Amino acid sequence: MAAPAKAVQAGFEPVPWQINEAPHRWDVTPPDIYAEDRWQPVFAEMRRQAPINKINNSGFGSYWNVTTHKAIQHVEALPDIFSSSFEYGGISLAPMNEPDMEGSDRVILPMFIAMDRPKHTEERRVVAPAFTPAEMERMTGDIRRRTGELLDSLPLGTDFDWVDSVSIELTTQMLAILFDFPWEDRRKLTLWSDYAGNIELFRTPEGRQARLEKIYEMGAYFQRLWDERKQKGEAPDLISRMIHSPMKDMDANEFMGNLILLIVGGNDTTRNTMSGYAYGLNQYPQEREKLEQNSALIPNAVSEIIRWQTPLAHMRRTALCDYDLFGAPIQKGDRVALWYLSANRDESVFERADDIIVDRENARRHLSFGYGIHRCVGARLAELQIRILLEEMAARRLRINLQQEPERVPACFVHGYKKMIVNLSRY
Numbered sequence: 009m010a011a012p013a014k015a016v017q018a019g020f021e022p023v024p025w026q027i028n029e030a031p032h033r034w035d036v037t038p039p040d041i042y043a044e045d046r047w048q049p050v051f052a053e054m055r056r057q058a059p060i061n062k063i064n065n066s067g068f069g070s071y072w073n074v075t076t077h078k079a080i081q082h083v084e085a086l087p088d089i090f091s092s093s094f095e096y097g098g099i100s101l102a103p104m105n106e107p108d109m110e111g112s113d114r115v116i117l118p119m120f121i122a123m124d125r126p127k128h129t130e131e132r133r134v135v136a137p138a139f140t141p142a143e144m145e146r147m148t149g150d151i152r153r154r155t156g157e158l159l160d161s162l163p164l165g166t167d168f169d170w171v172d173s174v175s176i177e178l179t180t181q182m183l184a185i186l187f188d189f190p191w192e193d194r195r196k197l198t199l200w201s202d203y204a205g206n207i208e209l210f211r212t213p214e215g216r217q218a219r220l221e222k223i224y225e226m227g228a229y230f231q232r233l234w235d236e237r238k239q240k241g242e243a244p245d246l247i248s249r250m251i252h253s254p255m256k257d258m259d260a261n262e263f264m265g266n267l268i269l270l271i272v273g274g275n276d277t278t279r280n281t282m283s284g285y286a287y288g289l290n291q292y293p294q295e296r297e298k299l300e301q302n303s304a305l306i307p308n309a310v311s312e313i314i315r316w317q318t319p320l321a322h323m324r325r326t327a328l329c330d331y332d333l334f335g336a337p338i339q340k341g342d343r344v345a346l347w348y349l350s351a352n353r354d355e356s357v358f359e360r361a362d363d364i365i366v367d368r369e370n371a372r373r374h375l376s377f378g379y380g381i382h383r384c385v386g387a388r389l390a391e392l393q394i395r396i397l398l399e400e401m402a403a404r405r406l407r408i409n410l411q412q413e414p415e416r417v418p419a420c421f422v423h424g425y426k427k428m429i430v431n432l433s434r435y
Contacts, residue, residue, distance in 0.1 A: 022335030043418035051350035060336040075350040084379040090325035102207035117265035175282040188245035280424030284317030290410040309366040315374030
């Protein structure tokens with residue numbers, strides 16, 4: 009291991025760092041690590057031995073692992089040094105616009121999360137009013153009604169897939185309302201989200217082409233909705249908000265990029281946390297009982313489950329200049345992977361970090377929604393939907409009983425579940 013350089017930040021001590029050649033056990037991009045749910049000890053080892061380390065020549069190219077809570081917050085707090093912009097590759101380790109990608113594979117889909125200031129600020133400001141506290145209050149009754157109706161339709165004592173019947177259905181309904189999307193076609197939103205958020209498809213030309221076809225299908229559908237609503241007045245749905253704002257002049261690729269952001273962001277965080285709730289409380293029956301006996305713990309439990317699940321494993325940044333990151337010599341152009349999955353299990357911040365503790369005092373310190381200017385714009389809505397699900401489950405005294413190990417998403421970006429067989433009982 010190379011000796012750490014002197015840290016340039018006043019008051020910050022250098023941390024161990026090292027550079028490794030792939031294949032290496034600290035290359036955490038292979039999808040099987042997540043499909044087999046064996047990522048925890050790998051990140052724990054990195055946090056102990058070299059919290060910041062570089063992997064050269066992985067399947068997604070070379071990148072720096074940043075694995076601790078403090079270091080990730082530090083990078084996120086410096087958006088003018090560590091860029092999110094699509095111009096430098098965007099927000100995931102998938103090489104979306106690398107020079108060796110030619111032809112249709114080089115199609116770039118800008119979205120405001122993958123932009124730097126000032127354009128990021130301008131476009132985020134357009135959609136932010138859809139997620140204010142006043143909007144959350146306005147939507148609460150409808151979310152509660154739909155959640156209750158869905159739960160009342162589920163069988164007791166009969167096996168079913170929680171992911172499909174509950175997690176996907178509730179989040180897809182919410183997305184359809186946010187976009188004022190045709191109700192009968194709402195499952196298209198799930199399909200498009202699964203393709204758009206699956207960075208594993210970038211590993212092959214065939215996968216990239218299949219993803220692009222679905223994105224164009226999505227773009228054509230939403231273009232029809234856009235054209236229809238251009239003739240109408242202002243409305244609270246997200247498409248109308250974009251039409252009646254400076255975003256009205258977006259080109260087709262930027263339009264599709266922002267749709268991807270809103271669909272994937274609105275789908276994956278909530279959907280996979282709802283599934284993480286079902287799975288996680290089965291792993292910690294004492295915590296489940298604590299929650300069943302005291303529903304006042306639900307709001308805190310929501311934050312704890314979001315922390316424990318961490319539905320988005322990483323975000324990527326690109327260094328715009330050489331930078332000493334706690335001793336690690338980040339060079340201009342280097343890709344930096346911020347592993348939220350690891351930060352949320354950082355033992356220096358969260359005691360018994362691998363466990364769910366529904367009354368954990370600092371559960372809200374999780375980084376699942378990011379940090380700084382790119383913190384998830386829909387975080388309040390995600391928390392609201394999950395909280396109402398837990399409250400409506402408690403009102404019916406429903407308990408989820410896992411029947412077999414779930415099928416997990418094989419990916420290093422979206423951290424979630426494809427299938428989870430459960431049944432319900434009363435407590």
